[in-house]
Amino acid sequence: xxxxxxxxxxxxxxxxxxxxxxxxxxxxxxxxxxxxxxxxxxxxxxxxxxxxxxxxxxxxxxxxxxxxxxxxxxxxxxxxxxxxxxxxxxxxxxxxxxxxxxxxxxxxxxxxxxxxxxxxxxxxxxxxxxxxxxxxxxxxxxxxxxxxxxxxxxxxxxxxxxxxxxxxxxxxxxxxxxxxxxxxxxxxxxxxxxxxxxxxxxxxxxxxxxxxxxxxxxxxxxxxxxxxxxxxxxxxxxxxxxxxxxxxxxxxxxxxxxxxxxxxxx
Amino acid sequence: xxxxxxxxxxxxxxxxxxxxxxxxxxxxxxxxxxxxxxxxxxxxxxxxxxxxxxxxxxxxxxxxxxxxxxxxxxxxxxxxxxxxxxxxxxxxxxxxxxxxxxxxxxxxxxxxxxxxxxxxxxxxxxxxxxxxxxxxxxxxxxxxxxxxxxxxxxxxxxxxxxxxxxxxxxxxxxxxxxxxxxxxxxxxxxxxxxxxxxxxxxxxxxxxxxxxxxxxxxxxxxxxxxxxxxxxxxxxxxxxxxxxxxxxxxxxxxxxxxxxxxxxxxxxxxxxxxxxxxxxxxxxxxxxxxxxxxxxxxxxxxxxxxxxxxxxxxxxxxxxxxxxxxxxxxxxxxxxxxxxxxxxxxxxxxxxxxxxxxxxxxxxxxxxxx
Amino acid sequence: xxxxxxxxxxxxxxxxxxxxxxxxxxxxxxxxxxxxxxxxxxxxxxxxxxxxxxxxxxxxxxxxxxxxxxxxxxxxxxxxxxxxxxxxxxxxxxxxxxxxxxxxxxxxxxxxxxxxxxxxxxxxxxxxxxxxxxxxxxxxxxxxxxxxxxxxxxxxxxxxxxxxxxxxxxxxxxxxxxxxxxxxxxxxxxxxxxxxxxxxxxxxxxxxxxxxxxxxxxxxxxxxxxxxxxxxxxxxxxxxxxxxxxxxxxxxxxxxxxxxxxxxxxxxxxxxxxxx
Numbered sequence: 013x014x015x016x017x018x019x020x021x022x023x024x025x026x027x028x029x030x031x032x033x034x035x036x037x038x039x040x041x042x043x044x045x046x047x048x049x050x051x052x053x054x055x056x057x058x059x060x061x062x063x064x065x066x067x068x069x070x071x072x073x074x075x076x077x078x079x080x081x082x083x084x085x086x087x088x089x090x091x092x093x094x095x096x097x098x099x100x101x102x103x104x105x106x107x108x109x110x111x112x113x114x115x116x117x118x119x120x121x122x123x124x125x126x127x128x129x130x131x132x133x134x135x136x137x138x139x140x141x142x143x144x145x146x147x148x149x150x151x152x153x154x155x156x157x158x159x160x161x162x163x164x165x166x167x168x169x170x171x172x173x174x175x176x177x178x179x180x181x182x183x184x185x186x187x188x189x190x191x192x193x194x195x196x197x198x199x200x201x202x203x204x205x206x207x208x209x210x211x212x213x214x215x216x217x218x219x220x221x222x223x224x225x226x227x228x229x230x231x232x233x234x235x236x237x238x239x240x241x242x243x244x245x246x247x248x249x250x251x252x253x254x255x256x257x258x259x260x261x262x263x264x265x266x267x268x269x270x271x272x273x274x275x276x277x278x
Numbered sequence: 279x280x281x282x283x284x285x286x287x288x289x290x291x292x293x294x295x296x297x298x299x300x301x302x303x304x305x306x307x308x309x310x311x312x313x314x315x316x317x318x319x320x321x322x323x324x325x326x327x328x329x330x331x332x333x334x335x336x337x338x339x340x341x342x343x344x345x346x347x348x349x350x351x352x353x354x355x356x357x358x359x360x361x362x363x364x365x366x367x368x369x370x371x372x373x374x375x376x377x378x379x380x381x382x383x384x385x386x387x388x389x390x391x392x393x394x395x396x397x398x399x400x401x402x403x404x405x406x407x408x409x410x411x412x413x414x415x416x417x418x419x420x421x422x423x424x425x426x427x428x429x430x431x432x433x434x435x436x437x438x439x440x441x442x443x444x445x446x447x448x449x450x451x452x453x454x455x456x457x458x459x460x461x462x463x464x465x466x467x468x469x470x471x472x473x474x475x476x477x478x479x480x481x482x483x484x485x486x487x488x489x490x491x492x493x494x495x496x497x498x499x500x501x502x503x504x505x506x507x508x509x510x511x512x513x514x515x516x517x518x519x520x521x522x523x524x525x526x527x528x529x530x531x532x533x534x535x536x537x538x539x540x541x542x543x544x545x546x547x548x549x550x551x552x553x554x555x556x557x558x559x560x561x562x563x564x565x566x567x568x569x570x571x572x573x574x575x576x577x578x579x580x581x582x583x584x585x586x587x588x589x590x591x592x593x594x595x596x597x598x599x600x601x602x603x604x605x606x607x608x609x610x611x612x613x614x615x616x617x618x619x620x621x622x623x624x625x626x627x628x629x630x631x632x633x634x635x636x637x638x639x640x641x642x643x644x645x646x647x648x
Numbered sequence: 649x650x651x652x653x654x655x656x657x658x659x660x661x662x663x664x665x666x667x668x669x670x671x672x673x674x675x676x677x678x679x680x681x682x683x684x685x686x687x688x689x690x691x692x693x694x695x696x697x698x699x700x701x702x703x704x705x706x707x708x709x710x711x712x713x714x715x716x717x718x719x720x721x722x723x724x725x726x727x728x729x730x731x732x733x734x735x736x737x738x739x740x741x742x743x744x745x746x747x748x749x750x751x752x753x754x755x756x757x758x759x760x761x762x763x764x765x766x767x768x769x770x771x772x773x774x775x776x777x778x779x780x781x782x783x784x785x786x787x788x789x790x791x792x793x794x795x796x797x798x799x800x801x802x803x804x805x806x807x808x809x810x811x812x813x814x815x816x817x818x819x820x821x822x823x824x825x826x827x828x829x830x831x832x833x834x835x836x837x838x839x840x841x842x843x844x845x846x847x848x849x850x851x852x853x854x855x856x857x858x859x860x861x862x863x864x865x866x867x868x869x870x871x872x873x874x875x876x877x878x879x880x881x882x883x884x885x886x887x888x889x890x891x892x893x894x895x896x897x898x899x900x901x902x903x904x905x906x907x908x909x910x911x912x913x914x915x916x917x918x919x920x921x922x923x924x
Contacts, residue, residue: 019732023725027735030722030803034746037757037800040767044760094657101650112661114913118905119669120861122876123898126883127668130675130891153665211748217864218876222883232752233868236759243756250753251745258745330823350826357827363820366922367842376838377828410921421824428828 038251045244059245068231069246076228079143080213083151084206087159090152092202095163096194099172106164113160116153121218124150129223143225150219155209162208166201200264207261214253279342281306281464282327282432287336289322289488296322297333298488304481306341307462309455311475314485314511320468323485324436327466329353340431356425357434361441363421364409370420371396371405377428395423398457415446422454426461433458433465439474447471451478472512476500484508501556506629509554516560516599518553522546528623533596537621538572541628554627557589560601562611565618573618574599578611592619669902676896680889688896696878701900703873704860707791711798712855716848718799719806727814740811743804750801751864758797759869762788794871798862802855809854813847813919846919853912857905875901 046055063069098105116124128150132140139145175197179189195202217229232250236243280303289297297319304310312320325331327338329350338346345353356377364373371392378388396405399419409417418438425433435454439447455478458465469475475482476496483493484507492504503509509517520530520537528543529536530553539553569575576594588608592599599619603611611617679685691697725731726739761768764781766788772778780786787793817840825835863876871877875897882894 019730020725020728023728023731026721026725027731027739030718030725030739033800033803034742036768037754037761040761041757043767090657090660094654097650097653102654105651105654109657114909115665115669117857117861118902118909119665120863120876120901120905122861122863122879123672123901124665124668126879126894126898127670127672128664129883130895131668131671149664152660156661156665215748215751215753215864217751217867218880221864221867222880224884229752229864232756236752236756236868244760247753247756247760251749251757254749255745258741258748261744262741328823328827330826350823351829351831353827355827357824359820359824361820362818363824365821365824365839365843367839376825376830379838380829380834424824424828 038248041244041247041251044241045248047241047244049241059242060249062239062242063235063245063249068226068234072226072228072231075143075226076214079147079151079227080210082144082148083155083213084209086148086152087155087209088202088206091156091159091163092195092198093190095160095167096172096190099167100176109160110164113157116157121150121154121216122222124153125219125222128219143220143227146223147220147225147227151209151213151216154212154216154219155205158208158212159205162201162205163198166198166204169201170197203264204261207257207264210260211254211257214250214257280304280339281308281341282466283337283339284323284327285337285339287323287326287338288334289319289326289331290334295488297326297336300336300485300488300490302483302490302493304464304466306464308480309458309465309467309478310481310483311467311469311479312483312485313469313472313475315470318485319488320470320485321436322488324434324466324468327432328355328357328434354428354430355432355434356428356430358418358421358425358436358438360437361414361417364417364424366409369406369408370401370412370416373409373420374405374424374427376424381428391427392423395427396420398426399423400453413446414442415450418442418450419453422457426457426463431464433463435465435467437468437470440470447474454478476512484511486511502627503554504629506552509552509627509629514557514600514602516553516555516557518555520551520553522549522551530628533574535569535574535596536572537574538623539621539626539628540624541626545628549630552629553621554629555621557600557602558587559622559626560599561620561622562590562592562601562603562607562617563620564611565616568618570618570620572623573620575616575618578613578615578617581608581613592617672895672898673902675892676899678892678895680892688890688892689899691893692896692900697897700873700875700878700897703791704875705904707795707798707874708856708859710795711802711859712852714795715799715802715806715855716852719803719851720810720844720848722803723807723811723814727811736811739807743807746804747801747808750862752868754797754800755865755868758788758793758800762793762796764788789869789871791871791873794866794869797865797869798859801865802859805858806851806855809851810844810847813844816847816922817843843922846915846922850912850915850919853908853915857908857912860901860904860908 043054045059046057047053047059048056049058095109098109119127128146132146139149172194175193176189179193184192215229216227217233220227220230221233228250232243232246235246282302282304284300284302287297287300288295300319300323302310312323314320322331326333329345329348333346336346337344340353364370365376368376374392374395375388378391383391392405393402396402399422401416401419401423404412404416404420409420412420421438438454439450442450451474467475467479476499479496481493482496482499484491484499486507492499492508494502499508499512503512503515506517509515518532520532522542522545523529523531523536525543525545525547527538528540529538530542530551531537532553537553542551545551565575574592574594574597576592576597576599578590579593580591582589582591583605584602586605587602588605590601590603590608590611592601597619601619676688677684677686679687692701722739726736758766760766762780763769764787769780772780788797821839821843822835825839830838861876863880866874866877867880872881879894879897879901882891882897
């Protein structure tokens with residue numbers, strides 16, 4: 013092993029290959045998106061115009077963003093107190109919950125949606141027929157593993173016991189402790205989990221498709237099937253959204269080690 | 279001829295001069311410690327000898343051969359790292375065996391040698407355990423056995439005990455020295471712990487700012503430090519700023535008191551100097567306010583129990599001293615007692631105070647205070 | 649008594665994960681009249697289900713292994729000595745984005761690239777005389793085409809998984825090995841690869857599960873021979889003559905994934921132990 017100063021040539025080769033594989037499809041999509049509809053040649057922004065003027069685009073995007081927000085809120089309200097309680101009072105439950113966080117990998121969305129559709133067939137319309145009901149319920153489950161790993165890491169990084177005891181010795185009640193002392197300290201972990209949830213919901217297709225709700229990815233597929241060049245435009249915009257979510261994640265998690273697994277709607 | 283030579287090694291990282299002309303000559307079988315604070319260049323020097331880095335200029339010569347540009351796997355040196363160096367996927371025995379496997383030794387030879395070495399380091403039964411099943415001290419013993427297995431020409435140790443508990447440290451350093459003497463292997467040892475260096479080395483080189491401040495036997499380094507930095511770094515030292523008043527008879531003036539100091543002979547009257555006095559050489563006696571000859575008067579303001587001796591801090595007008603006295607005697611000089619502290623005339627050393635400033639021991643490398 | 653506070657969580661997962669899952673898994677053994685049967689499950693070994701399973705497993709295996717190998721190569725290239733630090737953080741960032749860029753938009757991006765009038769297809773044909781579709785055998789919408797597309801989110805996932813493991817290869821091991829006389833190849837053979845193996849295997853298993861469960865990408869490409877697609881067809885088409893058949897297929901998926909999980913967990917533990 014000679015002391016190495018400067019990058020190895022084989023490393024350059026692999027990195028270039030990786031970069032090529034990553035960028036070529038994006039560049040191809042970009043070129044496609046700039047083609048004129050009639051001639052199939054460059055260059056116009058008409059496809060982007062079509063997308064931005066399309067009512068369905070805004071409608072479904074808004075819906076998906078709302079669903080993401082609801083998913084995030086419900087997830088945080090459900091998971092934060094639970095994980096806090098587990099870390100503080102019932103540590104024996106932690107491995108149980110950690111194991112449960114692996115279940116969604118064994119019950120993937122395609123299986124989950126089949127189960128949900130069957131199990132809730134007779135349920136009230138305000139739940140079964142509304143994306144804000146049915147979809148959000150499912151999305152919280154999809155986001156659960158990522159939320160759990162993020163929040164759990166966040167709680168492990170702080171000394172839950174000391175903070176809580178200090179807060180209580182100074183006279184704070186439980187809700188005050190949770191909101192004023194604990195939450196600010198796990199802010200980064202909560203935000204990281206939230207950005208992951210955002211990316212997941214914006215890309216989730218399987219459940220929305222089988223349950224027949226018109227979310228943003230459903231709109232994307234519709235455009236794919238009907239209009240070639242605008243499809244390219246909207247694909248790139250979707251990619252930009254994913255980027256934005258990841259950028260948010262980066263900014264939030266800056267300077268901290270993250271071993272996050274990031275997957276979305278496949 | 280020296281067995282291991284470091285010839286004017288220079289190494290810089292950007293603006294920082296990690297090594298600024300380091301020269302070492304070590305005979306075969308000798309044990310040299312590179313001692314100094316973080317950033318002084320000692321680890322850089324060791325890594326150059328091991329081959330994990332190349333000097334900007336200078337040479338490294340082993341047994342007459344220039345190895346400066348030899349790959350580390352061909353230098354035939356054994357290295358013990360500070361921590362985490364055992365291969366986690368192998369047992370202790372397999373770790374020790376590794377170098378022998380690489381060299382293609384037969385299995386029976388390997389097993390025998392591994393057994394011998396594990397015995398040598400006191401781990402005869404631990405051969406089948408994995409690193410994560412061993413304590414820190416045991417891991418370092420395995421690391422030592424592993425380095426010795428290949429019968430290296432030079433043994434290199436990079437702060438091998440820093441990550442261990444105090445008691446384990448003392449025990450292990452004595453064992454390292456014992457094994458080194460038994461095998462007669464030329465050894466280069468890096469540490470920031472001066473007690474460690476003084477207790478087990480043949481020679482000690484104190485480094486600061488990429489340079490060797492002073493090199494000598496442990497006794498020399500302790501009783502005759504050549505620079506203020508070395509004086510401060512090794513042991514505890516009283517440092518008194520003084521002015522020479524008698525260059526013939528040998529006397530200085532400090533805090534208004536005339537002190538007889540043999541080392542002042544030959545100096546010019548008016549020279550600003552630093553008088554260095556070890557605490558254990560200061561004699562204390564109760565005083566009723568008179569100042570006997572050659573003594574400074576002050577009050578005992580603190581006592582710190584150190585076991586066999588107790589450290590007394592003496593303060594007065596212009597007086598700030600530390601004296602180590604046997605604990606029994608310290609009981610007779612409780613806090614508040616007025617004492618006269620007599621400094622030995624022949625035991626004190628003198629250093630020049632050129633710019634009037636006493637150097638602080640900094641953590642970052644910098645020019646040695648001269 | 650504090651555990652009562654965790655009840656909302658358990659109630660939620662019960663209602664929206666376990667009970668629906670149980671419906672599916674148990675429903676596989678029901679027949680249309682409400683009685684119990686194993687016929688839905690036993691029919692899975694026949695065609696076309698056998699083809700679906702075979703293809704699903706094949707696609708997952710191929711993309712997992714290839715993703716594993718290439719992911720390791722790229723991650724190592726970015727992290728090893730000599731590579732500037734900014735390459736590593738860029739790689740992690742892009743991998744995070746790419747791992748999440750799946751499904752519908754990804755499928756179209758590849759149609760724009762390697763489809764019949766894709767940019768790369770045309771480039772190869774016009775500039776290099778290579779006609780991808782000329783032979784009539786290959787197409788983006790064939791199995792190997794789907795595999796190429798899947799690799800786009802598999803590769804980054806592997807990078808994200810293996811990068812921390814490569815970080816965990818302590819520099820001291822490399823130096824100690826070299827000091828003891830080992831060449832680069834010997835270091836990898838005796839220390840580097842053995843230590844990485846649990847994480848490598850874990851990553852490959854994770855990738856397998858990831859590909860096996862994937863739906864949207866294949867759907868958008870119009871590729872039919874996968875289990876998830878078959879299940880989806882059952883529900884979105886009007887082919888609801890025997891919904892329990894779809895549930896049986898889902899049970900089959902669950903079994904495969906559960907096997908993967910039992911292999912994955914001990915590997916994770918081993919990898920973490922050596923990382924200390």
